[in-house]
Amino acid sequence: xxxxxxxxxxxxxxxxxxxxxxxxxxxxxxxxxxxxxxxxxxxxxxxxxxxxxxxxxxxxxxxxxxxxxxxxxxxxxxxxxxxxxxxxxxxxxxxxxxxxxxxxxxxxxxxxxxxxxxxxxxxxxxxxxxxxxxxxxxxxxxxxxxxxxxxxxxxxxxxxxxxxxxxxxxxxxxxxxxxxxxxxxxxxxxxxxxxxxxxxxxxxxxxxxxxxxxxxxxxxxxxxxxxxxxxxxxxxxxxxxxxxxxxxxxxxxxxxxxxxxxxxxxxxxxxxxxxxxxxxxxxxxxxxxxxxxxxxxxxxxxxxxxxxxxxxxxxxxxxxxxxxxxxxxxxxxxxxxxxxxxxxxxxxxxxxxxxxxxxxxxxxxxxxxxxxxx
Numbered sequence: 001x002x003x004x005x006x007x008x009x010x011x012x013x014x015x016x017x018x019x020x021x022x023x024x025x026x027x028x029x030x031x032x033x034x035x036x037x038x039x040x041x042x043x044x045x046x047x048x049x050x051x052x053x054x055x056x057x058x059x060x061x062x063x064x065x066x067x068x069x070x071x072x073x074x075x076x077x078x079x080x081x082x083x084x085x086x087x088x089x090x091x092x093x094x095x096x097x098x099x100x101x102x103x104x105x106x107x108x109x110x111x112x113x114x115x116x117x118x119x120x121x122x123x124x125x126x127x128x129x130x131x132x133x134x135x136x137x138x139x140x141x142x143x144x145x146x147x148x149x150x151x152x153x154x155x156x157x158x159x160x161x162x163x164x165x166x167x168x169x170x171x172x173x174x175x176x177x178x179x180x181x182x183x184x185x186x187x188x189x190x191x192x193x194x195x196x197x198x199x200x201x202x203x204x205x206x207x208x209x210x211x212x213x214x215x216x217x218x219x220x221x222x223x224x225x226x227x228x229x230x231x232x233x234x235x236x237x238x239x240x241x242x243x244x245x246x247x248x249x250x251x252x253x254x255x256x257x258x259x260x261x262x263x264x265x266x267x268x269x270x271x272x273x274x275x276x277x278x279x280x281x282x283x284x285x286x287x288x289x290x291x292x293x294x295x296x297x298x299x300x301x302x303x304x305x306x307x308x309x310x311x312x313x314x315x316x317x318x319x320x321x322x323x324x325x326x327x328x329x330x331x332x333x334x335x336x337x338x339x340x341x342x343x344x345x346x347x348x349x350x351x352x353x354x355x356x357x358x359x360x361x362x363x364x365x366x367x368x369x370x371x372x373x374x
Contacts, residue, residue: 040337049101074162081155204328271353
């Protein structure tokens with residue numbers, strides 16, 4: 001099996017383990033009697049662990065190599081997910097979710113380093129697009145398992161994938177660059193890298209941030225039944241498969257900058273409408289929003305991969321991704337949940353859309369001369 005497909009399968013489990021609580025959150029609120037803000041706090045714990053882990057992943061990969069780091073991430077995440085399936089109290093679930101973030105965060109910087117080392121640069125956009133199909137496929141698991149069954153299955157699968165990758169996987173037999181002062185200084189001197197940190201934060205608002213709050217928003221604010229809301233969300237992400245490939249192709253043709261401008265403009269506009277439209281008109285932005293938001297990742301990772309040398313590429317990922325997740329996947333969803341608690345759920349979603357629109361301005365000023373494949 002190629003390194004690309006191996007890493008895509010591992011990322012499928014990695015991502016699903018972090019987002020699977022979103023469709024289950026309305027049930028969790030009722031069963032455990034928690035508020036919207038407490039629900040948002042649970043997601044923030046995952047992101048906090050993810051932030052810490054990705055930020056420190058360079059220290060791990062500099063000692064273990066990128067290949068061994070991915071094996072460690074897959075196996076440890078599997079064991080934590082198995083523990084989550086046994087949790088019966090809110091406090092134990094909260095602690096377990098923190099460790100879910102810690103275990104899963106080691107994966108991405110090393111995966112990007114391997115992908116961009118074994119695949120020709122002119123194909124990075126399409127390769128990263130395939131790698132980002134995992135979030136869309138994660139919805140399938142929720143159709144067949146209870147929430148405890150999901151975590152048991154994902155945990156066992158993650159351990160197995162880690163073992164298989166250790167036996168048959170190739171690539172990544174080189175050490176990462178620890179995020180030391182010299183690496184930080186080299187990257188932070190580049191205005192384009194600072195812009196990319198902000199763009200990752202806004203891109204993740206459109207993807208992870210909106211996704212985590214959408215089931216709760218549709219059920220509690222727009223009055224949809226939970227099964228119907230989750231069905232709509234699952235169906236809406238199917239179209240993103242083709243859009244991800246298209247975004248990878250467009251990125252290779254037009255370059256990351258132009259692709260990012262279009263992605264932020266369209267995603268932000270539709271997200272604003274998502275917070276304004278009543279049912280049944282809201283079904284239109286429900287389907288359009290994820291289809292457009294997923295276009296960020298091929299262009300975003302391609303742009304990030306062209307900033308800095310290959311030696312510090314994993315450091316760039318280990319800085320931009322966790323900071324982006326902390327804002328777009330943690331702070332903004334928590335802010336939306338607070339708005340929902342005071343009766344302004346829709347306004348919170350629309351304000352998030354306004355933030356995404358600001359990414360159009362930032363992407364316009366992104367400079368990748370000498371690095372852009374075009």
